[in-house]
Amino acid sequence: MRRQDHAAASKFLSYVLRHEPQAIGLALDSEGWTHVETLIAAAARHGRILDRALIEQVVATSDKKRFALSPDGSSIRAVQGHSTARVAIRFAEKVPPATLYHGTAERFLESIRREGLKPGERQYVHLSEDVETATAVGQRYGKPVALVVEAEAMHRQGLGFHQAENGVWLTAAVPAQFLRLAGK
Ligand code: HQG
Secondary structure: OOOOOOHHHHHHHHHHHHHHHHHHOOOOOOOEEEEEHHHHHHHHHHEEEOHHHHHHHHHHOOOOEEEEOOOOOEEEOOOOOOOOOOOOOOOOOOOOOEEEEEEEHHHHHHHHHHHHHHOOOOOOEEOOOOOOHHHHHHHOOOOEEEEEHHHHHHOOOOOEEOOOOOEEEEEEOHHHHHHOOOOO
């Protein structure tokens, strides 16, 4: 069995720490943590050879800082982006800036105008502080469009916001009246 390369290891960590821990029989606690040694052993049982050095390298170099190690280095989690119902991170409420951005693909706009932003498979709608990041996120699904989210107005109406430790903003949903196209 070959040691995973860096990109494959990063994808694999996203898969098991955010989406399908049960695929390798891995238990995550409700804050998303698992022991690094448990993860390495569970991965090995499923033909994925990881070691601590590779995991530490992925955590340190992840462009979006997707993963975090506990202060003593014994545990790891994904800091946001979960779809698995086994994880329910208790993010602190945080007052958002006046506006945030969401990147999507043009083909989703009609539905978004009707329904607002929904979290889809994930637990939250993901928002960015800058339009460039949002555009890059939208690009993953087609011709990108950036939407401005009137975050302050939502917050005034009692809709909650959280910020993951990598800076990504999270909210349960964005009603359509708080959305407009960026630059319009
Ligand atoms: C769209 C990546 C139709 C939504 C990124 C998005 C991000 C709707 C897609 C993070 C809709 C869901 C999250 C509605 C929302 N009708 N489409 N009512 N409401 N959508 O991947 O925000 O690399 O679950 O616009 O960089 O694209 O994984 O969410 O296009 O930070 O770390 O439904 O994932 O980070 O797609 O991406 P996703 P997202 P990582």
